[in-house]
Amino acid sequence: MAGFQGRSVLVLGGSRGIGAAIVRRFAAEGAAVAFTYAGSQAAAEQLAAETGATAALTDSADRDAVIARVRDSGALDVLVVNAGVVVYGDPLELDPDAVDRLIRINVAAPYHAAVEAARRMPEGGRIIVIGSVNGDRSAFPGIAAYAMSKSALQGMARGLARDFAPRGITVNVVQPGPIDTDMNPAAGGFKDLVYPAMAFKRHGRPEEVAGMVAWLAGPEAGFVTGAMHTIDGGFAA
Ligand code: NDP
Incomplete structure (x- = not known):
């Protein structure tokens, strides 16, 4: 796979989970990938060594x-904003x-x-933000702050899509449902809450989400x- 040969990609929040899968996908397809991290230095260094990406x-x-960081990254072909946190309760x-803090990050x-x-993106540029199916649906208590943050991304994407379309730049939100990461491990108790509402x-x-990002x-x-x-196993269906 070399679909992104010569393309410059920045992934904000790429050290673990979905972000790391996105870094791997673009790197495997030949892109020049940079990613950011905040707390997971060892994981970031390992991923950089594995993929050739810059952390x-x-x-x-x-x-x-x-x-x-974005300014110093120069003319990006693809920006993926993946970094996100949950405040639940x-x-x-x-x-x-x-x-x-969640609002600042998310x-x-x-x-x-x-x-x-x-500001620097060329014609054909892509801005992709990782939202959540919780932007559409809050199916259980305790998720209001997180859901609020992910709904906000919807308004942002709709607005910026119109602002940047004259320059050939697209703006989209990928909305995962439960994905097996440190944030939401498949082995954790969360599945008892959400599986009854899911088709699958x-x-x-994470690789399934990365595939959707790569297509976009x-x-x-x-x-x-x-x-x-939305990529959620039918949670919002
Ligand atoms: P993880 O907690 O497994 O990984 C989060 C990633 O974001 C890490 O690389 C982390 O880096 C980075 N990150 C977190 N906070 C910051 C920060 N302040 N600055 C820079 N980077 C940061 O989460 P997931 O992979 O599960 O989630 C990724 C995205 O997908 C998030 O936006 C999340 O809301 C969304 N999502 C996840 C779902 C799931 O079920 N897993 C479902 C729906 C949406 P580091 O450790 O270095 O700080």
């Missing part, structure tokens, strides 16, 4: 650091600082990164923009 420490909670008990960083990337009673694999980044998806792409 950079950049906390998505730090707006100026995110903007600087009774909203009456949650730490408000944790909720505000909402503010994608917006500022997308805008900064678009299993977690998805590729030449066949040039007419796809401002859209939400």
Whole structure:
């Protein structure tokens, strides 16, 4: 596979889970890949050594650091904003600082990164943000702050799609359901909550999400923009 030979790709939040699968996919297809991480230095270094991608420490909670990282990445063909966190629990008990941090990482960083990337992105550029099926559906209590952040990405993508279309840049959201990662391990208790609502009673694999991202980044998806792409085993069906 060499579908992205000569293409420059930045993945924000690429050290583990879905982000790491996206890094592997683009690297395997010949792209020049850079990715950021915040806490998982060892995993980031290992992935960089494995794939030839470049790892950079950049906390998505730090707006100026995110903007600087995107700016210093030059003219990107593809930006993928994957970094995200969950704050889960009774909203009456949650730490408000944790909720505000979630908003910085899950909402503010994608917006500022997308805008900064678009300043230099060539015709045919792709901006892809990893949202969640929780942007459409909050099927259980305790998920309001996370769902709010993922719904916000929908408005962002619809708006920026119109702003950047005259320059041939697409903006899309990939909305996974349960995917087997550290955030949501298939072996964890979460499956008892969500499997009854799913058509396929299993977690998805990070590689399945990476496949959808690769399609959106590729030449066949040039007419796809401002859209939400759900990959959830039928959770929202
Ligand atoms: P993981 O927790 O397994 O991995 C998260 C990744 O994001 C890591 O590489 C982590 O890097 C990075 N990251 C987290 N916070 C920051 C930060 N402040 N700055 C930079 N990077 C950061 O999560 P998943 O792979 O499961 O999730 C990836 C995305 O997919 C998220 O946006 C999540 O909301 C979304 N998603 C996941 C689902 C699931 O079931 N797994 C379902 C729906 C959506 P590091 O460890 O180095 O900080």
